[in-house]
Amino acid sequence: MLTSSAKLLLTGLLCAGCALASAADLSVICNSRVPLTTGDVRDLFLGEKQFAGAVKLVPVDNSSAQSVFLDKVLKMNAAKYSTTWTKKSFRDGINPPLLTGSDAEALAYVKRTPGACSYVTTATPPDVVVVARL
């Protein structure tokens, strides 16, 4: 029988492990009906690619994983990402991605929205398509 403190420590280690796994593993996910390739991800989140075949794409940012995504995929910081979208929006009249606050929100949005794509750091359920794992 484990003592309470031992349990608490074990819980902490498990959660820390989860957090480390999350920081290391980033999955770009899409609604199951989206035909998208790894090479399209950058264009998708910068507004350069808005359609995949006949499907209108809906990029969705996830604030809990955004810094990792910007660093690994778009190779830019949050300030440049914001400015890039302001310019894009002003010039082309398109809106920046919606923003969700957690992996759960991002997953929920992607699952219920045709054409939606986002990124998460937790494990992905089978009913979404993993476009890239980084």
Add this chain to the structure above:
Amino acid sequence: MGTATPPRAGPSRVWVGALLVAGLGHTPVTYAAAADSERIATLEQKLDQSLQLIRQLSARVNDLEAQVAQAAPAAPAGRPGTGAAAAAAAQPGTAAATPPGTAAATPPGTAAATPADTAQRLARVEQTVTEMAASAGQRAEEGMATHGFADVGVGNHNATFSKYQGANVGELDFFLTPRLGSRTRALFELNFEVGSDGAVGVDLERAQLGYQFADSATVWLGRFHTPYGYYNTAFHHGQQIATSLRRPRFIDFEDHGGIMPAHTVGAWLTGSERVGDEKVTYDVFIGNSQRIQGGILDMNNAGNTHGSTIVGGNLGLILSGALDGLKVGVDVFQTRIEDEDVLPPLPTPATQVRSYGVYAAYDTDTWEDIGEFHVFDNQDLTGHTGTHRSDAGFLQMGYRAGRYTPYARYERGALQQSDHFFAAQTNGSSYYRTALGLRFDVDLVSSLKLELAETHLTDRVIDSYDEALLQYAIRF
């Protein structure tokens, strides 16, 4: 999904919930070593978030158990083999199982929860969280996006109307991009700005309704920024996103003295297509030809009386690899401009204006360099003065050093005064201007710019003046 041992004596449901949540949906840890402090801070933040999630889920499990406990009397009480789990079985979808490790809290004779029950309960909790998240996402989709720019300034001259000095209001610009559907697009831009008479005027800068066929083709109808060169469509009224304090004089807005038609009312087909690693962009447009009225170009928002048009296009190439950030392109337009300041019985002067342009823009984390050059090959349609060749261009270089961006710009316009198109415009004289400036990003959405400039007017009026200008610009 996490697994659990059969229930034994366990004092804490939080402990069990924590283990289950920690195991929920996570693959075995792959330890990516990263020792820098930023990464550690990120991990600490995620640990905090995980602990918070554990607390929330534990609370949710307790709530669900409480609900089941309230529903339990509906089931035959005290019967062996019945209890919360049985109640759950009688009500599909109801989370009711007791967490592993909490059997001691279960009344004797009540069926203990199984791992399958636990999984069912956690699935229910997950579904609840998912529904809440979906609801939040739904709310985020609603509404119309509104953005804008504003700027104010001070200087020994007004940056736009040099006869004024002191403090000035630059502009307040709103642009709206409603979410209309997958392919229907709309963009409206409303601008409040100070005119040459010092009064505030309102302008419907853009009113575009469009349909997007694909990434490679969007057609817009309405009033739009004429897609010549680079600067006019990239920045236009967005002073905060432009490095420099103001636009080059010759491509300024029409009512600020610009000599090129910055706006067109008509139709515009635009798009881009990847060709290998590069990207090709294009614009083709047709609209009402402009006119000169009161010494300035007017874009004929209501149409014109003679049916003539402006027709043009822009072809660009966005490079990659070692030249990532570089865009080069060419543009051309032709229009027929009448000078309506000349009243009957005198014949209305008309000029066929042809403009050929070339541009390059290099935009990286460190550099922002822009160059544009336009040649005008104009013909007097009244047959008096023949054809005229003029040109105008600018080169601007900026170096991004953190929050500071020093920049330099040289611009010139060599505009033939025998060409009625330029002679009839208030600012149609030849000039050159050199400018040195410093942009300081106060934060992400505001910037402070200081510019020292020297302007020389070289033909219609021979004059020069020096300027020291300060501007505070924001975006929202």
